[in-house]
Amino acid sequence: MRSKMKRAAAACLCMVMLISLTACGGNKDSDAKGNKEAEKSSVIRVGSKDFTEGMIVSEIYALALEDAGYQVERVFDIAGSVIHTSIVNDEIDLYPEYTGTGLLSVLGMDLITDPQEVYDTVKDEYEKQFQLTWLDYSQANDGQGLVIRTDLAKELGIKTISDLQKHASELRFASQGEFNEREDGIPALEKTYGKFDWKSSKVYDGGLKYEVLSSDEADVTPAYTTEGPLADKDKFTLLEDDKHVWPPYNLAPVVRDNILKANPDIADILNAISAKMDTESITALNAKVDVEKEDYEDVASEYYESIK
Structure with missing residues (x-):
């Protein structure tokens, strides 16, 4: 009788240990999965x-x-x-x-x-x-803008695009060409500010626009408002879009x-x-x-x- 009781107790103990080990193994797998997800x-x-x-x-x-x-x-x-x-x-x-x-x-x-x-x-x-x-x-x-040589901006008192429009006939415009036709380019400007009667208007490679201004081949050009050369305010002046023709970026x-x-x-x-x-x-x-x-x-x- 005692022998049977000992065998039963041993079996129960083994079962408990097996369940415990299985549970621990499951926790390890769960923890590992959780750690991977956290990582x-x-x-x-x-x-x-x-x-x-x-x-x-x-x-x-x-x-x-x-x-x-x-x-x-x-x-x-x-x-x-x-x-x-x-x-x-x-x-x-x-x-x-x-x-x-x-x-x-x-x-x-x-x-x-x-x-x-x-x-x-x-x-x-x-x-x-x-x-x-x-x-x-x-x-x-970093939106659309117009930039003018600073010496001319000071000479003519140009700070805004409205100022620029009034003096357009005295200024040479340079663009990459697309700006002249694009809906948010010259057409949008003239719809809002009035016609720009430039002294001259020429097309240049967009990557050369600051060289074109610096070498006195042109006076005004389209620009994006955070372009690096604009940091040199002694050379270039970014004009205020005072009538808000362009969306903010x-x-x-x-x-x-x-x-x-x-x-x-x-x-x-x-x-x-x-x-x-x-x-x-x-x-x-x-x-x-x-x-x-x-x-x-x-x-x-x-x-x-x-x-x-």
């Missing part, structure tokens, strides 16, 4: 468009995230025509975008010129259509919703960066790379250290 979610894929400004700003984002303890994978040099598809297809987690690009190029909506209204519109539509979040927009605006991080839900502090990290950026600072960063030929990573690192 995966902690890697943030930062995308960048394929031009200087895009890479500088994306690198600044990446540095800020790394400083906060995130592991970052840089997916840079993506063509502007496909970067929206990249984030929608889960190939990247975030990238810097322009509010005007979101409004006109991605959403295909009508022109809006108020910065806050543009931002509110793209923020709402991106959330509804793509499950993407626009974080705070910065004051850095404010920089802001666009982030996948699932990434923000898993890592809500990313919003605070990147919003703090946006709060420091403006058109003048971004122009200066572009100048260091495009004019002074510094490495974009060094430029981004130096700037990040100065604002963090």
Whole structure:
């Protein structure tokens, strides 16, 4: 009898140990899976468009995230025509975008010129259509503009596009050609400001526009408002679009919703960066790379250290 009882007790003990081991094994598998998921979610894929400004700003984002303890994978040099598809297809987690690009190029909506209204519109539509979040927009605006040689601007008292229109007959205009015909180029300007009766109008390669101005072959040319050469205000003056013919192109991080839900502090990290950026600072960063030929990573690192 005692022998049977001992055998039964031993069997029970073995069963308990087996259940315990199985449970422990299950916990290990679960923990391992959980750790892998945690590791995966902690890697943030930062995308960048394929031009200087895009890479500088994306690198600044990446540095800020790394400083906060995130592991970052840089997916840079993506063509502007496909970067929206990249984030929608889960190939990247975030990238810097322009509010005007979101409004006109991605959403295909009508022109809006108020910065806050543009931002509110793209923020709402991106959330509804793509499950993407626009974080705070910065004051850095890389939009369309007109630039004049500073010596002439001072001589003629030209500060705005309205001033320019009044003096157009005294000035030589240079463009890459497309601007003269494009809906948001000369046609939009003349619809808003009146006709521009230039002294002369010639077509040059767009990459040579600042050389054309510097060599006194022309006086005025279209520009994007954060181009590096514009940092030299002794040479070039960016005119105020005082009647707001062009939409704003404010920089802001666009982030996948699932990434923000898993890592809500990313919003605070990147919003703090946006709060420091403006058109003048971004122009200066572009100048260091495009004019002074510094490495974009060094430029981004130096700037990040100065604002963090």
